[in-house]
Amino acid sequence: MSFEKRFVRAAAGFGLLLIPGLALAQNDTGSVETVTVTGTRIPRPETDMPNPVTAVSAAEIEHSGTVNLTDYLKRIPALTGSLNDFQTSGYNTPASDDGSSLGGLNLLDLRNLGYVRTLVLIDGHRTVGQATGSTAVDIDSIPITMIDRIEVVTGGSSAVYGADGVSGVVNFVMKHNLEGITAKVQAGTSQDGGGSKYLAAVSVGHDIDNGNGNVALTFEDSYQDRLNYMQRSFTQVGGFTAFVPNPVNKHGKKLNLPANIPTNDAQFIFSAPSGAIDTTVKGREFPTYLGDGQPFIAGVGVGGGSAIGSSGMPYANDLQGDFLPIEHRRIGQVQIDDRFSNWFKVSTELKYAHVDTKSANIAPYDDDIMITAQNAFLPANVAAAIAANKFGQGALSEDYLDMREAERVARDTYRGVLDISGDFPLPSFFHDAKYDLSYEYGKTDIDDEDENNRNIDRFVAALDSVIDPATGQPTCRSNLHPNAIPPTLRHYYGKGNNYFSDQQEWTPSEFGTTFTPGPNSGCVPYNPFDPNYNTKAAIAWMTQNTHVWGYLSQQDLNGYVSFNLPQVQDWGLAKPISFVFGGEYRFESSRSTPEAITEVPQLYWVGGTLPVAGSFNVSEAYGETSIPLVADKPLVKELTIDFAGRLSSYSTAGDNQSWKMDAVYSPFSFIKFRGTDAVAVRAPNIGELFAPNQQLYAFVDDPCDADYIGQGTKFRAANCQAIENALGVTYTAGHTNVQTDSTTPNLVGGNDGLKPETARTQTLGVVLQPDFLQDFVATADWYRVDITDAIEAPDAQQVANECVDLSTIVNPYCAEVQRTATGNFPGSIKEVTTRQINVASFFTQGIDFSISYHADLERWFDRHMGSVDLHLIGNHLDSISTTPLQGEAPIQSANTYDGGVDGQPAPYWQMNLDVVWNFEAWSVDYNVDWYDGILNFERQQVYSEPNIVAPQFLHQPPHDVHSIQVSYDIREGWNIYAGINNLWYQKPSIGNNGLPTDPLGRFFYGGLKVDVDPF
Secondary structure, three states: OOHHHHHHHHHHOOEOOOOOOOOOOEOOOOOEOOEOOOOOOOOEOHHHOOOOEEEEEHHHHHHHOOOOHHHHHOOOHHHOOOEOOOOOOHHHOOEOOOOOEOOOOOEOOHHHOOHHHEEEEEOOEEOOOOOOOOOOOOHHHOOHHHEEEEEEEOOOOHHHHOOOOOOEEEEEEEOOOOOEEEEEEEEEEEOOOOOOEEEEEEEEEEEEHHHOEEEEEEEEEEEEOOEEHHHOOOOOOOOOOEEEEOOOOHHHOOOOOOOEEEEOOEEEOOOOOOOEEEOOOOOOOOOOEEOOOOEOOOOEEEEOOEEEOOOOEEHHHHHOOEEEOEEEEEEEEEEEEEEEEOOEEEEEEEEEEEEEEEEEOOOOEEEEEEEEOOOOOOOHHHHHHHHHOOOOEEEEEEEOHHHOOEEEEEEEEEEEEEEEEEEOOOOOOOEEEEEEEEEEEEEEEEEEEEEEEEEHHHHHHHHOEEEOOOOOOEEEHHHHOOOOOOOOOHHHHOOOOOOOOOOOOOOOOOOOOOOOOOOOOOOOOOOOOOOOOOOHHHHHHHEEEEEEEEEEEEEEEEEEEEEEEHHHHHHOOOOOEEEEEEEEEEEEEEEEEEOHHHHOOOOEOOOOOOOEEEEEEEEEEEEEEEEEEEEEEOOEEEEEEEEEEEEEEEOOOEEEEEEEEEEEEEEEOOEEEEEEEEEEEEOOOHHHHHOOOEEEEEOOOOOOOOOOHHHOOOOHHHHHHHHHHHHOOOOOOOOOOOOOOOOEEEEEEOOOOOOOEEEEEEEEEEEEOOOOOOOEEEEEEEEEEEEEOOEEOOOHHHHHHHHHHOOOOOOOOHHHEEEOOOOOOOOOEEEEEEEOEEOOEEEEEEEEEEEEEEEEHHHHHOOOOOEEEEEEEEEEEEEEEEEOOOOOOOEEOOOEOOOOOOOOOEOOEEEEEEEEEEEOOEEEEEEEEEEOOOEOOOHHHHHHOOOOOOHHHOEOOOEEEEEEEEEEEEEOOEEEEEEEEOOOOOOOOOOOOOOOOOOOOOEEEEEEEEEEOOO
């Protein structure tokens, strides 16, 4: 598009920004002060911004009673897809691009387009990230008590701030020029226990240099206790409800019956609390005995290795860990500001943040591992049954709940900022010239520790127990016979057997890697059959705490000059034209280093992680201009257009351009329109580019299996038939079972062939501020974001599905799915590669709206009753979709539980209403956080299988969480408060443990705030 066409499009757009909930900044004379606000570097009154911005003040944050900022920010519709402790801890813990953990991080995700596309700033400056391979910022590393306000700009930000702001910017504006002592203590706990939270913070500020400067010191300490699944009745065994295939409606063929039903009596067949043992060893057979000697009850099979009413492992035991982590946060910060003259102002910040989180997650398991008839802990009847088969061995399947792994991640962040600014001595032709030069340095050290990481080498030795003939006590076979090698079924079925994918083929050179077999090995025999048996010594020998150490560093040098040209008013323009010109240089580096021993594949339960290291630099030049075309004319109260552009040169991604154009048009004083058109470019980050391939495992529901073939697109059955025919296996779509019910090897890695992604953002909005209704503001903004060549790492399930759901199997996804023609399940998936790729596009579209109103009740009722402040923020989502391949139909995920890039809900409607009543020393805040009910299943599943569940279970109940806080000023500068979050105790819905709300439940808290000046 030519410059002329862009100019016409921008001039035709309409715009205004009026930030709800914030008073106008004024100077001592009462005139509106020009300040620099988020979304531009041109100083201007806050009411003249052309971009849509949502802002929340420190008071609104305090009224929420939050100790975790992300919990509060998820109330803002544009940020509802953000990841808080519940989404990044325990069983939910995801991995970053380089395979290292995101455990305990709090990451903001604008528009559900991915946390890597949301740029987080502090006072307009970049800050170092806390996830290796990425620039993602942990919001917990920001001191909550020092925040003055938070400004959210949802689009068109890359031209002003550079890459990573494809979906927008969240700027944390901190408090400056503190005078006196500000302190806060708060404690709270949930009604049913767990997840208790504590906060203690103090800031001390004092003016220096005859009032021209200020020094402020802040210390903040917070602690959160864990919330475990055993602490909630609706997630314990017998209380947790899940959807499983209807056993009387196999493959959903009886259309008058639901294909899936809810039950709290579902189990995994190939596991049990005391172990599930197959004594026949004929292949993929049901277990025959439990580890306590009782016969295994198969129950009613429902597919996918699950059953109802069986002796197997209850879902709740296997799928749960900690919902919230233990978290300890300590932040120390020093701020020094001094105005030496109008030409030279210095602002510095030094910060140290230590965030330590720990959560229990999945237990290690074995789909099948061999035990001999001589096992020292086997019941006699089970041992006899094993001895009777031709191998003298049985296959044990178990989730070892007594070895549940825990992850502890300690992050230390250091940040320093030096900012020098002032008036700039340009010739008199330029007015109000100012400069700003800043340097930011930050680094984060990470110690990611996997506690109780099962060492497979030692585990098989401890499991292979016998009775010591000398003592009559259990011992490890390798203690008596150092050359004895634990056998596997591959000894009998051959190395080509695909079914036993978790089994390692032990050889004399491999067994004993981490210990020396023999009487002095220290091996302690392990009893996997009796949950009450004391296995502490054995577990201590079999497990180790292993580490992955990470490091990130960031340096950012940024400088710009801003000025006005008032002479243009002689040419007929309404006001001076404003300009900004600047440049920026940034250097990012990251590395992730696991312990060398854990790099060995299949040696540890959590292992196979490889080192990742990389860096890049970027040099940029940028500019902005604001052109006020018309003002104070009939039908044109204001017409202003803005332009911004940025040229970037990446060492890894070459040269790129970003630009933004927007406009403000006000025909009358009570109404203004705003519009934005912007193009942003995001270069791939270090992890996306440089992460080496590493072997992980994932559960994959084979889309070609008879149980799942009806849940895809119209192309799935034919594509599966073609793939299986090419392998030469006997297969009939809809009838052949190719699901192994075991984990699938998953090759994860980066891609140095990635190219930058490009986002086009367009907005069009209106703001109403009627003269007859004082202190009332209403806004509405339509938005559209289209990201092409989007960088994504689809998970193993997505890759498997897309391979057969597209119109042709000649696609990039099928190239990443390897199937086998041999083994017990010919035609089954052997391996899936899930590396970073450039998909065709992401797309989202909707409408943001807000209402702010301040009412003096004395005007209403003619008596002193205080005031009421109302703030409503809402969103209607029209669409959010992914197009996996050019020319294919987009995959729509609006109104689903998994609608965003980071796998978070994407409801059609969402609103947050905050009402505050202030009366003398009292303040009451009532908040309603709501979004409508979303589908329990993916849209394609519902479309392909309309009777997937009974109608009453198709949607989750709406998210409807109410909270209240009451505070009282006991004397000047002293305030006490108490509140309840989730007042009416909404709980997770059937089939979920985190939607429509998390399992914390009703939460009570109270605190004390002090703001005094003893100096």
